[in-house]
Structures are given as structure tokens and as C-alpha cells.
Amino acid sequence: MYSEKVMEHFMHPRNVGQLENASGVGEVGNPTCGDIMHIEIIVADNKIEDIKFKTFGCAAAIATSSMVTEMVKGKSLEEAQKITNRAVAEALDGLPPIKMHCSNLAADALQSAIKDYLGKSS
């Protein structure tokens, strides 16, 4: 059902946890639908210096969260802002169709964290 990459990220998720002094925090989803993704970032010199996530949800939710943190760590904010849910799914060699809409929200959580940072810093 899941690609090898999804299973690999699910079993060995990258960047799990929270950050002290996060410069931006984003959270999407709700417990009723079964997926919550929480992402924290530290931005320095316009770059995502550090990123951590915590996710409640299925394997797709956890793998997409892990993948998105890996994709943007060390990248500039402009590059990170271009990341979409679709791009995350593609980087994982795809997701089962039913998971595309409900558990593929990691990029939204990231964008929400960036927005939070930009709001605070302006």
C-alpha cells in the first residue's frame, strides 16, 4: 500500500521533536479527522536553520512530516515557500489516493510556520 520511502520515513522519522526558541510555529489538521501536524522552525540569515515536527496521524501523516523537514532544512525561506503538499508526496514516491487529501498536509504546516515567523518579524 505504501512506497518503500514512506515506510522508511515512517519507521525512521527525521527531525522529530520541538525547538527551544522557535522563530515560527505552524499547526494544521484536527483530532477529529485524525491528523495533526505541528512544525517548528528556527530562521537565521533568511534560512531555515533548524526544523522539528510532531505529528498525530497515520503512516502517511508521519512520513510526509518527516520528508518536509528534510526537504527544507538549510534552505532559504524563498525555496521553502515553494514546497507544496504534492511535492512532498512526490518526494516519497507517491501516496495512496485516499491519503492525498487527508494526510498530506505537512507542507501546509510548514507554510503556516513560515507565515508565523514572517508575521512576528515584520
Added chain:
Amino acid sequence: MKLVYMDHSATTPVDQEVFNTIKPYYTDVFYNPSSAYSPAQKVRKAVEKAREQVALLINALPEEIIFTSGGTEADNQAIISYAITNMEKGRHIITSAIEHHAVLDSCKYLINNGFECTVIPVNSLGVVEPETLEKAIRPDTILISIMHGNNEIGSIQPIKELAEIARENQIAFHTDAVQTMGKIPLDVKALGINMLSGSSHKFYGPKGTGFLYLKKGTRIGRLLHGGSQERKHRAGTENVPGIVGLGKACELAGERLPEQVERLTKLGKRLTDGILTTIPNTRLTGHPVDRIPGSVSVCFEFVEGESILLMLDQLGIMASSGSACTSGSLDPSHVLLAIGLPAEIAHGSLRLTLGKDSTVEDVDYVLQVLPPIIERLRQMSPLVR
């Protein structure tokens, strides 16, 4: 890797003895039981023997057994065919919120075809209270369908009491016993019911075979039209190997029942107690005592069921969950919601169902690996604040 099967409510392996009994009916003894020549009569005899074996297990008469393609067909026929055949008496049926979809969707079909249906709630232990049923009865109620044991939370319903209420009001009573057949003693006379559905593959018989018990005198039409098989209650050439296997599975279940009930109750308790004492923020779902032996259902707070299942699968453990991700929809199981669990708790459900080959070692293996899995997922969860 050691494989541990803990999903016996989903299906069971065919018992070796059952398999050996079935085999000749695929090859050497392949005849159509309706044929006139003498070798075919052997097949007819085998089908009728199976009917007696099924009847014996539930204390019915052989002629009260209709073979079907499984529990789903039996439920469909019991509800749809009964309602259509008896619609001159009324067009209202009653069922419960925790039924299998084979029952709920049959009721929906009737609603779409001019019937009315009341879906009565259950209490927090997943049990239909007799007073609730009594209140739902209307002058035009013709059928009540309440399951015997629930597939997700294991709760056993007070069928005898519920059926008595139906009888007092001259309403037919059907029970879906797919999950209890062969697992706890079943006596259709003592329960006082009109119809009962059973499925062979839930108790070590082959898939694709089941039956409907139809009490003598209960009028019901056909769901499948065609030949005059099953005393004109179910058209189609009999699935002879399946029927023979169902019969044998009933015979074996009857022999093993007392010993299995005791063993699986103990084993289920060991598993439940072990989970509840080692993993905090965990609750048992369903009735703590009146439940299907060996059926363990729990909800872990802050984590999601599919993730638990996949991590268990990596360790060779096969189980199931009522989370949205495993139900194929966006909502968690209707059963877990019906017992009043908030959706976020229902998403963390895990069902482990033991069977005749489950061992203490299997249970202890699960108890060893499950706590770290839940801990790991909780460390990842934003709900743990």
C-alpha cells in the same frame, strides 16, 4: 520473523480436519446434488449432513437452515427479504447503531424503497438496553435486527431479553451471530429468535459459505432467484465443498466449545490486563465481562491506529483498528462513535482477536513489543503536551 495472527474476528484459517473433509468434493465427488444419478445422491447426502451439523450447533431443526454465500448474504436476506415479504403488516424496522454494515446497509436499502428504520443507540459499554428497544417499537414495526456479539468491541447483547420484547409485540427478531457462532454457546430456541446469520470462515471453515437460520413458520422470500434449491429460499447450485466445510467446522466447534471458551477468556484477560497495566492513558472498549472470548479492544490516547498497526506489522503481529485510516473513510468506526468515544480517542483504537492456535507466548510477545510502540508514537504526537 515470528508471525503472530491476532485478527481472528477478520477471518480464521481453515482447520486441517475441515480441509481434509472438503477436498474430495472438489474433485472425485463433484456432482450436482440436484442430479438424478446415484453418485450425485452422495453429494446430496453430504449437503444434508452439513445441514444437520449446523442445526445441532445452534439447537435448530435441519430444515430451518438455509445455506448462503456468507454472513453478508444471510443478513441481506433476513432483513430485505423478510421486510418485502411481510410489508403488508407494516413498514418499520429497528436495528442498532453498532451493527455490521451488512445489516445497516440492508436497512438503508429498505429506507430507499419506502420503509422506515429506527437505529437505536447503545450504552457506553456497547450494549443495547431493553428499555431503549421497547421505546422504539411502533404499531407498524415488523422486524428487529440486533447483533449477537459486536465485531469491533466484543460486547455481547442481551438477545434473549430483546427477543422477548419482540415476541410480546409480535415482531420478528433477527440476530447477526457471525462473530459469536462457534465461539460461545448458541441456542436459537432458548434465545427465542426467528432468524440468525452465521458465517463459516469466522470459525475455521472455508470462506464464501454461511447460513441463515429461519424458524419454522417465519415467512421470508428469496434474495436470489432461479432454481428451487434450499427449499426455494435460495437459488443457485449449492457450494458443496463450502457447505460440507461449514458443517464440519460446526461439528468441531461444538466439540471444542467449552474448552475454547475457558482458554480464550483467560488468554484475552491476560492480554487486556497486561495492556491496561503497562500502558497509561488506555481504555478498554466494550463490555468488560460480557464479551466474545479472546476479543480484546482498546483505545490509546494521543496516537493513531494505522500507525500502531504498521509498527506491529513490522514485528510480525497482525491486528486491526477502527481508525479512519483503516476504515477507508474519513470517520473513525461507527461502533466506537456509537459508544460515545470522541473521534480523537476512537482514532487510537486497536483490536486484537485471539483464536484456537493463539498461545500464552503470542500474548506475551505482544505485551512485550506494544508498550514501546505506543511510547514511540506518543513521543511523536503533538497531543501529548
